[in-house]
Amino acid sequence: xxxxxxxxxxxxxxxxxxxxxxxxxxxxxxxxxxxxxxxxxxxxxxxxxxxxxxxxxxxxxxxxxxxxxxxxxxxxxxxxxxxxxxxxxxxxxxxxxxxxxxxxxxxxxxxxxxxxxxxxxxxxxxxxxxxxxxxxxxxxxxxxxxxxxxxxxxxxxxxxxxxxxxxxxxxxxxxxxxxxxxxxxxxxxxxxxxxxxxxxxxxxxxxxxxxxxxxxxxxxxxxxxxxxxxxxxxxxxxxxxxxxxxxxxxxxxxxxxxxxxxxxxxxxxxxxxxxxxxxxxxxxxxxxxxxxxxxxxxxxxxxxxxxxxxxxxxxxxxxxxxxxxxxxxxxxxxxxxxxxxxxxxxxxxxxxxxxxxxxxxxxxxxxxxxxxxxxxxxxxxxxxxxxxxxxxxxxxxxxxxxxxxxxxxxxxxxxxxxxxxxxxxxxxxxxxxxxxxxxxxxxxxxxxxxxxxxxxxxxxxxxxxxxxxxxxxxxxxxxxxxxxxxxxxxxxxxxxxxxxxxxxxxxxxxxxxxxxxxxxxxxxxxxxxxxxxxxxxxxxxxxxxxxxxxxxxxxxxxxxxxxxxxxxxxxxxxxxxxxxxxxxxxxxxxxxxxxxxxxxxxxxxxxxxxxxxxxxxxxxxxxxxxxxxxxxxxxxxxxxxxxxxxxxxxxxxxxxxxxxxxxxxxxx
Amino acid sequence: xxxxxxxxxxxxxxxxxxxxxxxxxxxxxxxxxxxxxxxxxxxxxxxxxxxxxxxxxxxxxxxxxxxxxxxxxxxxxxxxxxxxxxxxxxxxxxxxxxxxxxxxxxxxxxxxxxxxxxxxxxxxxxxxxxxxxxxxxxxxxxxxxxxxxxxxxxxxxxxxxxxxxxxxxxxxxxxxxxxxxxxxxxxxxxxxxxxxxxxxxxxxxxxxxxxxxxxxxxxxxx
Ligand code: SF4
Ligand code: FES
Ligand code: FES
Numbered sequence: 001x002x003x004x005x006x007x008x009x010x011x012x013x014x015x016x017x018x019x020x021x022x023x024x025x026x027x028x029x030x031x032x033x034x035x036x037x038x039x040x041x042x043x044x045x046x047x048x049x050x051x052x053x054x055x056x057x058x059x060x061x062x063x064x065x066x067x068x069x070x071x072x073x074x075x076x077x078x079x080x081x082x083x084x085x086x087x088x089x090x091x092x093x094x095x096x097x098x099x100x101x102x103x104x105x106x107x108x109x110x111x112x113x114x115x116x117x118x119x120x121x122x123x124x125x126x127x128x129x130x131x132x133x134x135x136x137x138x139x140x141x142x143x144x145x146x147x148x149x150x151x152x153x154x155x156x157x158x159x160x161x162x163x164x165x166x167x168x169x170x171x172x173x174x175x176x177x178x179x180x181x182x183x184x185x186x187x188x189x190x191x192x193x194x195x196x197x198x199x200x201x202x203x204x205x206x207x208x209x210x211x212x213x214x215x216x217x218x219x220x221x222x223x224x225x226x227x228x229x230x231x232x233x234x235x236x237x238x239x240x241x242x243x244x245x246x247x248x249x250x251x252x253x254x255x256x257x258x259x260x261x262x263x264x265x266x267x268x269x270x271x272x273x274x275x276x277x278x279x280x281x282x283x284x285x286x287x288x289x290x291x292x293x294x295x296x297x298x299x300x301x302x303x304x305x306x307x308x309x310x311x312x313x314x315x316x317x318x319x320x321x322x323x324x325x326x327x328x329x330x331x332x333x334x335x336x337x338x339x340x341x342x343x344x345x346x347x348x349x350x351x352x353x354x355x356x357x358x359x360x361x362x363x364x365x366x367x368x369x370x371x372x373x374x375x376x377x378x379x380x381x382x383x384x385x386x387x388x389x390x391x392x393x394x395x396x397x398x399x400x401x402x403x404x405x406x407x408x409x410x411x412x413x414x415x416x417x418x419x420x421x422x423x424x425x426x427x428x429x430x431x432x433x434x435x436x437x438x439x440x441x442x443x444x445x446x447x448x449x450x451x452x453x454x455x456x457x458x459x460x461x462x463x464x465x466x467x468x469x470x471x472x473x474x475x476x477x478x479x480x481x482x483x484x485x486x487x488x489x490x491x492x493x494x495x496x497x498x499x500x501x502x503x504x505x506x507x508x509x510x511x512x513x514x515x516x517x518x519x520x521x522x523x524x525x526x527x528x529x530x531x532x533x534x535x536x537x538x539x540x541x542x543x544x545x546x547x548x549x550x551x552x553x554x555x556x557x558x559x560x561x562x563x564x565x566x567x568x569x570x571x572x573x574x575x576x577x578x579x580x581x582x583x584x585x586x587x588x589x590x591x592x593x594x595x596x597x598x599x600x601x602x603x604x605x606x607x608x609x610x611x612x613x614x615x616x617x618x619x620x621x622x623x624x625x626x627x628x629x630x631x632x633x634x635x636x637x638x639x640x641x642x643x644x645x646x647x648x649x650x651x652x653x654x655x656x657x658x659x660x661x662x663x664x665x666x667x668x
Numbered sequence: 669x670x671x672x673x674x675x676x677x678x679x680x681x682x683x684x685x686x687x688x689x690x691x692x693x694x695x696x697x698x699x700x701x702x703x704x705x706x707x708x709x710x711x712x713x714x715x716x717x718x719x720x721x722x723x724x725x726x727x728x729x730x731x732x733x734x735x736x737x738x739x740x741x742x743x744x745x746x747x748x749x750x751x752x753x754x755x756x757x758x759x760x761x762x763x764x765x766x767x768x769x770x771x772x773x774x775x776x777x778x779x780x781x782x783x784x785x786x787x788x789x790x791x792x793x794x795x796x797x798x799x800x801x802x803x804x805x806x807x808x809x810x811x812x813x814x815x816x817x818x819x820x821x822x823x824x825x826x827x828x829x830x831x832x833x834x835x836x837x838x839x840x841x842x843x844x845x846x847x848x849x850x851x852x853x854x855x856x857x858x859x860x861x862x863x864x865x866x867x868x869x870x871x872x873x874x875x876x877x878x879x880x881x882x883x884x885x886x887x888x889x890x
Binding site: 164168179 | 760
């Protein structure tokens with residue numbers, strides 16, 4: 001490991017580190033525009049110049065220079081200061097300096113670094129260059145005159161997203177960043193370039209001119225639009241969440257989030273349930289809490305009560321519901337809304353055991369019934385990394401557009417019983433083989449045969465568990481940990497014909513078999529569940545309550561409350577608590593702390609942030625034969641949940657990117 | 669150069685060029701170009717292939733040739749690479765024409781050495797014949813572009829017309845070249861200075877004179 005001296009202090013840096021990294025390790029700030037930890041090195045902005053000896057007698061780009069033994073690096077010399085001022089001056093030559101009307105203002109690298117390292121005036125008085133706006137779709141707003149050609153956006157789409165669509169046309173002063181023929185950027189992670197762009201060239205279209213960063217309250221939260229549990233920051237002003245930004249968590253979402261996680265929040269303002277509603281003579285009419293509770297009590301459910309949880313609810317809500325159901329003497333709780341009924345006795349068998357961070361090291365991957373791009377786009381990014389490192393990928397299921405070379409084996413689960421030789425060979429040689437079973441596979445009944453492959457393909461090795469399940473619902477793993485499941489799935493509940501069904505934000509349930517039950521919907525959006533309900537109790541969305549979530553790799557994470565729920569809406573657990581009083585049962589908690597304490601007593605793993613331990617995989621006998629065509633659960637990536645369906649931004653994305661409507665003009 | 673932009677993507681353009689495929693002869697050439705690069709690196713052939721395509725379009729339209737968007741897409745597909753990457757290459761190098769050009773693409777060098785040696789007069793001579801910078805003459809014969817240094821500074825001023833360089837120009841010599849081309853003849857390429865062969869010093873060598881006939885070791889004289 002080389003030893004270098006930075007501004008007079010000697011430090012040891014890891015093998016392969018760059019001079020820039022060495023300076024950072026020594027606690028020195030190096031200004032930069034093009035360099036980004038998660039992208040390849042471009043070395044084209046020259047902002048990171050430092051003085052290095054031995055070497056040519058001129059400043060050098062530290063981001064692209066390897067640190068070697070005995071280097072003497074200076075970041076504080078006159079040469080460096082002048083170099084930075086010079087680069088800054090050049091960068092600003094063609095920059096419009098329109099900060100007062102720029103959405104990046106207040107969080108702009110160019111602005112900050114011009115303040116810290118620039119000269120404060122320019123000697124350039126020729127005409128500036130201007131570049132026409134480039135259309136990049138409904139999410140990315142472009143003001144290309146501001147672009148400083150760092151190519152971060154180009155590198156992101158090529159390297160991380162794996163969808164080569166942004167490029168740099170022309171050369172020199174005429175260089176322009178654009179997509180081919182200004183087509184919309186069309187992948188699930190496209191809006192991450194907005195965060196990457198160090199200037200205001202790529203900004204958020206839905207958030208345009210909404211707020212300045214210093215006006216926003218920032219709340220740490222967890223994304224619920226898929227089961228990845230991406231770490232996010234909710235930026236709110238008053239009662240409104242204005243935007244969502246990713247938080248860095250290398251174990252989970254690295255530095256990215258999906259477009260849905262980022263942009264569904266405008267749905268939090270629309271189609272909200274902010275009043276109590278009761279169905280009277282077939283019509284839902286406004287009512288009071290009192291009326292609603294009386295009506296529920298009048299149904300006299302007694303033991304005949306069930307709860308069905310939706311895809312986005314937190315553990316606390318589910319626990320409160322289960323406590324209520326249990327206190328009434330029933331155990332009818334279920335979270336797999338769409339009717340799946342795979343066994344849930346052993347949680348390791350329904351968990352992503354390899355962990356997201358480790359899956360990058362897999363060398364053979366078999367995906368069964370999952371379109372990762374729509375179901376877990378950030379996991380797909382990891383698989384792409386694995387492929388870049390040499391992994392072979394096979395997919396069982398209908399074809400989808402992978403962002404890496406993959407071989408499709410057919411769309412029937414029966415393939416698992418007679419895997420082609422190419423697959424078995426690849427797995428035989430693999431040191432870290434992985435199987436990824438998706439919701440489509442589970443629904444098609446691949447659970448047993450997939451588990452059977454643990455033996456056959458040797459998925460479990462010393463220090464490596466290659467059996468993985470990818471869920472699509474943020475609530476799923478938490479629900480399973482809380483025992484929110486029946487052996488026969490939702491069919492069991494229907495069979496029991498409960499008098500009272502509590503639907504906790506459950507919007508994908510087929511309500512047909514529950515025609516005789518009193519259906520009480522506790523949720524936040526007037527979507528499918530509310531339409532079917534007899535009584536609607538308005539509750540809080542994920543942004544409006546604190547809560548715990550468990551992602552598909554069994555990682556327990558906590559989210560904070562960013563804003564208050566609108567109108568009469570209450571946090572879910574308070575509704576369930578009040579309902580307990582109405583039904584005259586005792587649930588054993590009166591406040592949130594007590595609720596949490598009771599929950600973690602029952603499921604201790606929920607008390608600790610991090611990966612829960614589910615023990616080892618169940619022993620299986622002979623691989624069971626299964627048959628069934630796989631269908632993916634997600635038809636429209638942008639409209640998978642009630643919040644997204646209410647969001648104008650997501651609707652527009654769906655119309656333009658999925659259904660190919662040309663809404664470009666209409667938007668301007 | 670600033671006004672370079674791909675010809676707009678219109679239905680007519682698609683109609684005219686959408687069906688572009690290599691001619692048999694060019695298909696053979698394309699295969700050769702691709703085979704020059706190692707397995708998995710076929711993309712490296714993008715530059716020769718773009719040039720080949722431009723020439724094929726040229727042959728079809730009796731011009732120097734250019735690259736319509738459908739042709740760029742054809743190359744992308746041929747090399748299995750994202751079309752934006754091909755467009756990046758095509759827009760980077762000025763030798764790829766992004767819009768239709770005439771029979772002869774007159775590229776006048778205007779960089780400092782040529783300018784000092786009279787490139788303004790050369791341009792003037794072009795204007796006199798009715799050429800306009802950045803556009804094609806009505807008879808479809810000439811397209812005029814001003815370009816940067818072509819590496820012929822020793823024989824400045826110069827113009828490049830399609831594949832030939834014409835150097836040591838004066839307005840009269842340029843006229844002679846252009847007249848010949850217009851008449852369907854092939855004028856002599858290279859220097860137009862009588863008695864000069866290539867870029868050797870005119871009027872005989874002025875330095876390293878001892879080297880003319882035999883090798884000479886100058887080191888002792890330094
Ligand atoms: S648009 Fe932004 S990210 Fe892309 S090259 Fe320009 S400055 Fe960099
Ligand atoms: S950060 Fe080093 S050149 Fe841009
Ligand atoms: S300056 Fe004209 S060829 Fe070099």
